[in-house]
Each structure stands twice: as structure tokens, then as C-alpha cells.
Amino acid sequence: MPNALFGGFDISASAMSAERLRMTVAAENLANADSTRKLADGLPYARQRVVFRSELDQAGKATGAVQGTVVASPRYAQRVDPSHPDADANGVVTSADIDPILEMVDLMTASKSYEANANASRGLLRMHESALRLGDIQG
């Protein structure tokens, strides 16, 4: 059984993990925004996104913790450019449908969320330190 004393920390830590995943995925999307190179499955890089899910306890109630899962969004943009090295037989070039602006916004939002959750964690630590001082009234 997890230590009940750290429940609040687990919640904030799960959020920081999820937001960090979101930042990693957004950065990856940005890096591959114009990528047309075909991968193993014959398609170019597909945009990825992180789906957030609230963690539930045995009774089905939200614990407050959150989980992030990476999901592929296989939407592609296509244009005609026969001279392109990755053009197919019909001269069509396929790339992931990635809007750099959206990815930047996601990156910044995730970063802010990450900080907010880190602050919540720090606040809880201060609360526990405050509680610890109750044990020594002479000091």
C-alpha cells in the first residue's frame, strides 16, 4: 500500500510526468513538422498527441492523479510536387498534418501546467514542514 503521507505528492508528480510527456511529444511534432521521409510502414511521421485520463481508485472514484498516454493522430497533408525526392508514383508528397503554432501553444501550456503542479508539490512540502514543527514546542 502506498504511503498515505505522500498522497498529495503522488498526485502532483503524476501531473508533472504527464505534462512533461506532453512537452516531449509537442517537441517531437515540431521537429517532424515538415518531414516527408517514409518510415517502416510506408507512411511519413504521424502527429502524436497525449491523452489525459483521471486515475480512479478501486471504488471508481478519482484519486486526483492523472495519466498521459501517447496516441497517434494519423492525419496527413498532401501536395503535388513530382520533383520531390519523397514524391510517390503520382508525384504526390505526403507529410504529417502538423501546425507548428498549435504545437508551440501546447508546449507552453504544458510547461505552465508543469510549473503549477511543481508549486503545488512545494506547497505541500511546506505544509508538512509546518506540521513537523508541532512536535517540538521548545524550539
Added chain:
Amino acid sequence: MSQPLDPMRGLYGSQPVQPTAAPVQPATTADGKTFQDVLTDFVKQVDQSQQDYDVAIRAVERGDTDNLHRVMLAQSQAQLSLKLAVEVRNKLVEAYKEVNRIQF
């Protein structure tokens, strides 16, 4: 030669000192408790606070608490009540010594 004084017979000899007619009853508080009762209750309270502290420690050992403040309060309460017990004991010992110094 005059006889040494027999403390049991006193100056006037004859009868030894007799106890008074009725034994003295211990004093009681408003709700009928004697000093001994009060002391016993007090000792139980001090003991209880030490036990509560032990319970709190065990909960922390098992990782079984989310309320650190309760654990810490149990710690301070145990310290306080023990401190009080020591002070009361000191005062009782002083009082006992004081009574012993009284010459009859």
C-alpha cells in the same frame, strides 16, 4: 534517681496516649474523589498520552497516516504531560519532606 520519661506515658504517667474516637476520613473533591483518586486519574492520563504517542509512531512506521500534524501533536502532548507529571512529583516530594521536618 528520677525515672527517665517514658514517652508513651508522658509527664503525667498513668494512661498511654489513646487514639481519638473516630478515624479521620480522607478529604474528597466536589464529585467525591479522594486525593488518591485524583492522582490515579492523573497517572492514567499521562500513561494514555504516552500510549497515544506510541500508536502514532506505529502508524508512521507502517506508512499509515496522512495527518502528520496528529502524529506531531501526539508527540508534544506526550512531552507536556510527562513534564507535568515530573513537576507534580517534585512538588509532592517537597511537600512530603516539608511535613517530615515538622517536629512534634
Added chain:
Amino acid sequence: MDDPRLTVLTRLMDVAVLRQQVHAGNLANQNTPGFKARAVAFEDAFNQALDDQGEDRAMSVGPRVYEARATPSDPDGNDVSSEREVAALAKNKLLFDTYAQMARGKMRLMSTAITAAPGG
């Protein structure tokens, strides 16, 4: 724990710990589709019980976690406002620190009273 002030302060600290978890949970789920922000109800019921029934009976009042529904929802159903949650966490932390300080102060007074008792 005999002192009624300490008893009440301890209960208030219990509630503050719960509140931290609930609002940290809201903050953690600010991007979870469909998540509804929750809050902790306690003080109103507690103070009412204090007025009506006195301290002993009021101690049986417990905190209640509920969906606040105090903010508009996003298209995906999430209604968490991170500004609100950050503010709630800050206020809650301050209250906890205050309760702890007062409890500490009370016990220091008791400690002083024990050693400074007259009649040596």
C-alpha cells in the same frame, strides 16, 4: 487530547490536508477531458453545529468532497480553472500554517505554565 482549542485546531488541520489533495488533484487534471473540479465543504456545517449544538457535538461533523461546478466548462467538459486552484491551494496552505502556529502557541503556554507554577 483534552484542550478543546487543540481538538478543534486538529480537526481543521485534518480538513486542510484533505483540501490540499483535492485541489492538487484538480490542478493535475486541468487537461483531462470531462473532469469536473472538486471542492471540500466543511466550515459552514461545522460552524452551524458549533452555534447550534456546541463543540462536542460539532466534532462529529466531517468534511465532504463535492463537484464545485463553479466555473464554465471547456468544449470537452473539463471545468478546471488553474487560477482558482492555485488560489485555493495558497489560501489553504496559509490556513494550515496558521492552525499549526496556534496549536504550537497553545502548547508553549501550557509548557510555561507547568514549569512556572508558583508555590515551590
